[in-house]
Amino acid sequence: MKRRTAFLGLAIATSLALVGCTASNAGSGSTGGVSGEPVEGGTLHVLQNTDFSHLDPAQGFDGGVNNFYRLIYRTLTTQGVGEGAKGTEIVPDLATDTGTPNEDATVWTFTLKDDIFFEDGTPITSADVKFGVERSLDPSISIGSPYAKIVLDLPEDYQGYYISGPLDTIETPDEKTIVFHLNQPYADFAAVVGQAPFTPFPADEGVTTTSIDQQPIASGPYRVTEYQRGSTLVLERNEYWDAETDDVRTAAPDSFEWTFGLDAATIDERMIADQGADQDAIAGSVQAASISRIQTPAIQERTIQGLQGCTTYMPLNTTKPGMDNPLVRQAINLAVDKQAVKDGTGGSQLADIATTMMPPTVAGFTEFDLYPSEDSKGDPEAAKALLAEAGYPDGFEFTLDIRNNPKMQAQAEAIQQALAKADITVDFNLIDSATFYEVIGTTSQQHDAAITGWCPDWASGATFLPPIFEGTQIFEKGNSNVAQLNDPAVNQRMTEIRAMTDVDEANAAWGALDEQIMELAPAVPLLFEKAVMVVGSNIAGAYAHAGFSGGIDYVSVGLASTD
Amino acid sequence: MSTVPSELAVETEPKGVLPTGSAPTPARRVIATLRKSPAVVVSVGIIVFIVLLAVLAPVISAITGWGPYEYDPSAIDSDLGGIPIGPLGGISAEHWLGVEPGNGRDILVRVAYGARVSLMIAVSATLITTTFGVVMGMISGFFGGLADQIISRVMDFLMAFPSLIFMIALLSALPAGNRPVLLVLVLSIFGWPYTARVIRGQTMSLRNSEFVEAARASGARPLRIAFREVLPNLRGTIIVLATLAVPSYIGTEAGLSFLGVGVMPPTPSWGQMISTAVGWYAVDPMFFLIPGTFLFLTVFSFTVLGDNLRRVLDAGDAA
Numbered sequence: 001m002k003r004r005t006a007f008l009g010l011a012i013a014t015s016l017a018l019v020g021c022t023a024s025n026a027g028s029g030s031t032g033g034v035s036g037e038p039v040e041g042g043t044l045h046v047l048q049n050t051d052f053s054h055l056d057p058a059q060g061f062d063g064g065v066n067n068f069y070r071l072i073y074r075t076l077t078t079q080g081v082g083e084g085a086k087g088t089e090i091v092p093d094l095a096t097d098t099g100t101p102n103e104d105a106t107v108w109t110f111t112l113k114d115d116i117f118f119e120d121g122t123p124i125t126s127a128d129v130k131f132g133v134e135r136s137l138d139p140s141i142s143i144g145s146p147y148a149k150i151v152l153d154l155p156e157d158y159q160g161y162y163i164s165g166p167l168d169t170i171e172t173p174d175e176k177t178i179v180f181h182l183n184q185p186y187a188d189f190a191a192v193v194g195q196a197p198f199t200p201f202p203a204d205e206g207v208t209t210t211s212i213d214q215q216p217i218a219s220g221p222y223r224v225t226e227y228q229r230g231s232t233l234v235l236e237r238n239e240y241w242d243a244e245t246d247d248v249r250t251a252a253p254d255s256f257e258w259t260f261g262l263d264a265a266t267i268d269e270r271m272i273a274d275q276g277a278d279q280d281a282i283a284g285s286v287q288a289a290s291i292s293r294i295q296t297p298a299i300q301e302r303t304i305q306g307l308q309g310c311t312t313y314m315p316l317n318t319t320k321p322g323m324d325n326p327l328v329r330q331a332i333n334l335a336v337d338k339q340a341v342k343d344g345t346g347g348s349q350l351a352d353i354a355t356t357m358m359p360p361t362v363a364g365f366t367e368f369d370l371y372p373s374e375d376s377k378g379d380p381e382a383a384k385a386l387l388a389e390a391g392y393p394d395g396f397e398f399t400l401d402i403r404n405n406p407k408m409q410a411q412a413e414a415i416q417q418a419l420a421k422a423d424i425t426v427d428f429n430l431i432d433s434a435t436f437y438e439v440i441g442t443t444s445q446q447h448d449a450a451i452t453g454w455c456p457d458w459a460s461g462a463t464f465l466p467p468i469f470e471g472t473q474i475f476e477k478g479n480s481n482v483a484q485l486n487d488p489a490v491n492q493r494m495t496e497i498r499a500m501t502d503v504d505e506a507n508a509a510w511g512a513l514d515e516q517i518m519e520l521a522p523a524v525p526l527l528f529e530k531a532v533m534v535v536g537s538n539i540a541g542a543y544a545h546a547g548f549s550g551g552i553d554y555v556s557v558g559l560a561s562t563d
Numbered sequence: 564m565s566t567v568p569s570e571l572a573v574e575t576e577p578k579g580v581l582p583t584g585s586a587p588t589p590a591r592r593v594i595a596t597l598r599k600s601p602a603v604v605v606s607v608g609i610i611v612f613i614v615l616l617a618v619l620a621p622v623i624s625a626i627t628g629w630g631p632y633e634y635d636p637s638a639i640d641s642d643l644g645g646i647p648i649g650p651l652g653g654i655s656a657e658h659w660l661g662v663e664p665g666n667g668r669d670i671l672v673r674v675a676y677g678a679r680v681s682l683m684i685a686v687s688a689t690l691i692t693t694t695f696g697v698v699m700g701m702i703s704g705f706f707g708g709l710a711d712q713i714i715s716r717v718m719d720f721l722m723a724f725p726s727l728i729f730m731i732a733l734l735s736a737l738p739a740g741n742r743p744v745l746l747v748l749v750l751s752i753f754g755w756p757y758t759a760r761v762i763r764g765q766t767m768s769l770r771n772s773e774f775v776e777a778a779r780a781s782g783a784r785p786l787r788i789a790f791r792e793v794l795p796n797l798r799g800t801i802i803v804l805a806t807l808a809v810p811s812y813i814g815t816e817a818g819l820s821f822l823g824v825g826v827m828p829p830t831p832s833w834g835q836m837i838s839t840a841v842g843w844y845a846v847d848p849m850f851f852l853i854p855g856t857f858l859f860l861t862v863f864s865f866t867v868l869g870d871n872l873r874r875v876l877d878a879g880d881a882a
Contacts, residue, residue, distance in 0.1 A: 265842055288665060289843040291644025339641075340634050344665045347641035377636075404823050406839060410665055413829045417634055430827055432735055 034302050038252035038541040038558020045281035045536075047267045051230045051260040054144075056213035057196035058136035061144040063308070063455060063549025064284075069196050070249065070555050071235060071256065072218045076110050076129065076178075077194040079458070079547040081248055081556050083306075087546045088361065088459035090191045093248060094124065094200070094219075098190040105185040105501060106153075110193065112176045117240035118202055119218040126178040128200035130170045131207075134161035136197035138209050145195040145457060153183040162209060187501045191458040221251035221555070233258040250541060252558030265289075271534040272299060279538040280559055282552050285531035288346030288407075294534055304542055305532045308550040309361035310455035311354055312345075314400075314415065314524040315468070315482035320448045323398065327390035329521035332449075333371040335383035337418030341526050342376075344410030349532055354525035357465065358514045361546045364461050364507030368515050380422035387422065395423030398448035402428055403436040408451050411526065415451075441479045450482055451526070455549055461510020462498065469517050470494050483522035490517055589799075596875045603871045606864035613861050617682050620675035627659065627669060631676040632829050635667030644846075652849030660853050663836075664843050670850070673831040674857055680743060680832050681861070685812035687747045692754040693805045697797065699755065700762025705770055705789050715763070718756035726753040727818070734824035742827045746819065750812050758804050765800055769793045799876040806869035810862040817858055833858045 054060040057069050070078060077098050080089040092098055095110040102108075116124045133148055135141075138160030142149065153169040169181040182189065192198075201207050201217055216224050221243075222235035235256040243251070262270075267283045268290040286294060294303055314336075316329045323329060338353045345351045353376045355369035373379035387396055402412040409430075416426040429447050431439050440450045457463040467473055471486030493513050500506040518525075531550045535542050540560040545553035597603045616623070624630055638653050639645045645665035647653025652661035652670070660671040703714040730749050737745055769775060770793070778788050819825035820834030828835065833854045840851035 269845075287842055288644040289646075289846055292640075292646045292846050295643065337634075339636060340666065343634075343636060343639060343641050343645045343667075346665070347639075347643065347645045349642065349644060406842070409828045413632070414634065414666065416829060417632055420632075428827060428829075 034304060034535050034539055034542045036540040036560060038250065038556075038560065039562055040252050040558075041254045042280065042559040042562040043255045043257055044253040044539075044557065044559060045277055046256065046258045047262050047270060047278075047281055047283040048258055048260050049262060049264050049267065049284065052233070054213055055216045055224065055227070056141060057144065057199040058138075058141045059144050059213065060196065063310075063547075063551055066196055067545065067548035067551045067554050069199070070220060071222045071251075072216055072220045072224060072238075073196070073199040074116070074124075074219045074246075075194050075196070075198045075200075076112075077190050078248055079194060079545075081250075081545075081553060083543050084361075084546055085363075085459075087553070088363075090194055090458065091248060093194070093246070094129070095193075099193065101187075101189065105187050105189065106182045108180045108182070108189045108193075110178050110180075112178070113245050114176075115242045115245050116219070117242075118200075119223040119238045119240060121240050122202060123175075124200050124219055125175040125203075126172040127175070127203045129178050129198065130167070130172050131161060131203035132200045133170060133198055134167055135201060135207065135209070136160070136199075138162055141209050141213075142197070144197050147192045147195050147457070148197050151182050151184060151186045151189065151192055153181040160209075185499065185501065187503055187506065188458075188460060188462055191460070195457065221246070221249055222256060230260050232260065249555040250558065251555060252541065256554070268293075268534075271536070274302075274537050279536040281536045282539055282542060282557060283533065283535075284551070285350070285533055288350055291346060291349050291532065294532070299534060302535050302537055302539065303532060304535065304544050304552065305349065306530060306544040306550050307352070307359060307361055307546070308455070308529050308531055309359055309459070309546050310453050310529065310549060311357055311359050311525055312351075312411070312451070312453045312527040312529055313354070313357065314449055314451050314526060316449050316522060316524065317446060317482070317484055318486075318522050319443075319484045320398070322392070322396060323448050325390050326520055327386050328392065328396060330371065331383040331386035331390065331396075331422065332419065332424065333521045333524050334373065334379045334386065335419050335422035335424060336415055336524050336526070337378035338376040338526060340377070340414035340418060341411050344414045345407060345527060345529065349530065351527040351529045354528050356514055357468075357518065357523065357525050358461055358511065359456075359528050362456050362459050362461055362464055362510075364509070364511035366508075366511030366514060368518070370515070370518050371521075378418045378421070380418070383422035383424070387424070395425065397425040397427065399427045399429050401431055401436075401440050401447050401450040403451070404430050404433050411451055440482055441475075442477050443474065443479055443484065444476070446482065452482060453529075454480075459547065460503075461507060461513070465510060465513060465517065466494050466498075469522060485517070485520065485522040487517075487520060490520070593872070593875050597871060600871055602867050606867040606871075609860050609864040610868065613678055613857070613864075614682065616675045617678035620672070620679055623675045624672045627657075627672060629658070629669035629672050631668070631672050631831050633668065635662060635669070638662045638667040639664060646843075646846055647850075652847045652853075654849070661849050663839070664847050664850060670836075670853055673836065674833070674854055677831040677833045677836065677854065678857065678861075680826055680830060681813050681816055681858075684743055684746050684750070684816045684826075685809050688750040688754060688812045689805050689808045691747065691751040692758055692808060693801060695751070696755040696758025696804075697762050697794075697801060700759035701766050701789055701793065701797075703759065704763035704766025705785070705793060707767075711763075714759070718759055721753060721756045722760075724753070727815075729753070730815075730819060731822060731824050734819060742825070742830070746816060746825060750815060754808065754812070758801075758808070761800060761804060762797060765797055766793055769796055803869055803873040803876060806865060806872055810865035810869070813858070813865070814862050 052060060052065045052068055053062060057073055074094045076093060076095040077090050078093040080086050080091045090098055094112055094116055096113055100109045112126055118124060136148060137158060158164050171179040200219055218238045221238055221241040223238045225236045226234040237254055264287055268286050270278045271283050272293060316323050318324055342351045342353055358365050400412055402408050412428060419426050440446045454468050467480045469481060469485045469490060471491045473481045474484050474486060497506050497509045533552060538560050540558055542552045542557045544550045638648055638658060640648050647662045647664055649655055654661040658669050662669060699714050703711045733749055775788060775792055778792050816825055817834030820832040821838040825834055826832040836854040844851050
């Protein structure tokens with residue numbers, strides 16, 4: 001659920017063809033351009049609208065903050081560096097490899113590297129990793145990535161280290177070895193230990209549930225030296241971090257400095273103007289209104305663009321009268337004018353039209369379009385025919401939950417306008433931004449449909465389709481299966497795919513399942529949103545990381561020169 | 564107001580003995596004076612224009628061929644973030660005032676429908692606050708005592724309230740429902756004390772005037788005195804207060820819609836259009852200027868008219 005806040009966070013773009021262009025333009029020069037090699041040193045500035053959700057890795061859970069965590073924290077594994085699939089590959093970080101499973105993938109063993117330290121110079125041991133996981137399971141802070149809770153073999157009612165004590169199912173036979181026992185076969189466990197709650201913390205020090213959010217203890221290349229919530233955040237080098245032990249992080253700048261609370265339009269102005277310290281700055285995606293202003297060759301040279309790796313979609317609540325009829329849902333799928341939704345979102349530079357639920361950045365992505373129309377403008381006639389067949393010859397009416405934010409309103413209005421042509425009346429239920437996800441995640445409060453988004457936790461269908469379409473994932477509160485789809489065939493297939501030990505076979509199966517689900521039309525896939533980022537002219541090594549909602553990979557970016 | 568007694572003299576004249584018929588009525592005199600002021604003539608012209616625009620919105624929509632919610636993808640450039648194609652925000656023979664970026668909706672038609680919403684809300688709220696405010700003010704001022712104590716404390720309470728903040732909170736918390744009605748209610752709740760307070764003061768001074776004493780001495784019942792003797796003498800004040808209330812409600816409605824708690828999309832509203840336009844000011848300033856100009860002209864015209872009315876009513880009595 002937290003994943004969706006990635007839309008708000010520092011959302012930048014994954015690399016597709018367009019980044020390729022930027023790269024080749026700049027690559028023809030020497031070391032210049034945004035894709036060149038960064039030099040050591042200097043201070044890199046980040047301009048940001050909203051502060052990070054949490055500095056505690058047990059709590060933060062969106063693309064922007066996960067990207068940030070890699071600067072100060074290390075986990076057993078992590079995502080790779082590089083554009084596209086290279087970035088979403090799981091690679092070793094604190095561990096020497098991506099783990100050794102037993103035969104049925106229920107017991108996983110990892111070995112820690114040598115010369116890894118916390119910011120105070122104490123070595124990181126397997127006990128620290130174990131403590132980090134146990135701490136993250138405390139009910140008061142376990143609002144981040146849920147995978148530890150889902151796959152670890154936990155005693156019933158385990159409430160974390162502080163309440164229930166240490167776990168027996170994570171073994172630490174020596175200082176360098178850690179063994180995890182799972183409650184199910186899990187072929188993707190190497191990706192799970194790369195999730196932020198697996199960050200190690202010193203097991204014996206005064207670490208409490210709340211202390212990390214106030215004063216993080218760094219294991220990565222930087223440590224937090226100054227933090228004023230909502231205003232500024234300064235990172236400086238962690239001298240105990242050894243580049244020899246880290247194949248992932250370039251960590252070129254000497255320090256990072258965040259400025260929060262800037263208006264989105266102000267950020268765009270500053271990035272376009274490129275004056276003074278802003279030449280050393282990066283920022284999130286520009287607004288639709290600024291797109292036409294960044295088309296000059298000079299600004300295009302420092303523009304990065306790509307997919308966020310998320311899907312913006314409209315789940316249709318399959319439990320509501322009318323909506324429980326697949327024909328009605330298919331009619332809605334047919335009638336939506338996705339082109340208009342795209343234009344309202346910022347046009348072709350900020351979004352691609354989605355016809356599948358899984359975004360192209362997810363392994364196993366299979367392209368299909370079950371509800372085609374000319375130029376994706378919707379087919380109201382075909383929709384009317386389906387509605388008549390479903391028993392609604394005079395039209396249909398439903399209520400759409402939307403978030404009180406201009407972009408979502410524009411998307412909703414485009415849908416409303418398109419559906420009106422097929423005699424489908426859409427009423428809006430405008431929900432305050434702060435409580436939107438809570439409302440649509442509460443089954444008793446949600447209406448017939450909503451506009452929301454989903455990003456995978458790592459690039460696999462396993463973290464994409466089950467949370468939003470599996471029958472067993474319907475909860476009264478904190479529900480992510482907003483469509484409330486509970487289809488026996490789909491549920492069955494998900495269980496089967498999860499049992500597959502061959503990751504490639506499983507990925508292909510998820511792609512096929514996507515099509516099977518869309519035949520039931522429990523949702524209307526709308527857009528694969530993109531981010532377009534303008535970086536300062538003195539930035540080097542910037543690329544959009546597919547694993548962090550398309551954000552500029554913090555651990556690779558740096559300055560082109562420190563003069 | 565110090566001029567009230569003389570106003571009484573003028574206005575009670577017809578009710579007195581027999582109308583002489585030679586002197587102009589107060590309304591005619593006021594209109595004649597106002598017509599000499601170019602500012603008032605222009606303001607009234609603008610108000611008439613805006614009202615016509617609102618009333619004829621469907622006709623305008625039919626003439627231009629664009630509905631208030633109708634998208635025109637051919638008028639915007641999808642590859643450049645959805646900016647309108649053509650100069651000045653897409654002003655063309657087809658779209659007389661250009662189109663909205665991102666969807667290509669016709670701005671003229673939306674401004675016209677927005678005028679409907681704004682005027683409807685402002686005029687309804689004015690009617691309610693004026694009626695309620697006058698009744699409360701008169702009860703409070705005329706009867707005094709406990710009634711005055713209660714009403715005055717309620718008024719003090721409502722006026723001391725940070726009303727804008729409360730309106731935002733209230734409108735965010737309330738279910739969507741019928742927004743224009745909710746807006747009218749919320750505006751009215753916080754608006755009536757401003758009318759009532761002035762009316763109360765005036766009523767108190769009228770209550771002790773000679774003609775009221777005379778009416779009382781002749782055995783008139785209190786209600787009759789209030790409505791037949793006092794109320795007619797408050798006419799000028801009420802007109803001025805109402806005229807000045809309209810622009811303030813238009814402004815507040817636009818402000819609330821700007822903040823996203825007023826009229827809900829897709830219903831067109833000036834405040835909402837201005838709010839959307841803020842992000843586009845650099846690339847499409849016309850999107851900001853057009854609804855902004857309409858809002859400015861409407862509020863300005865009503866204010867000028869109201870001020871002049873007050874001036875003429877005040878000065879006219881002395882003459």
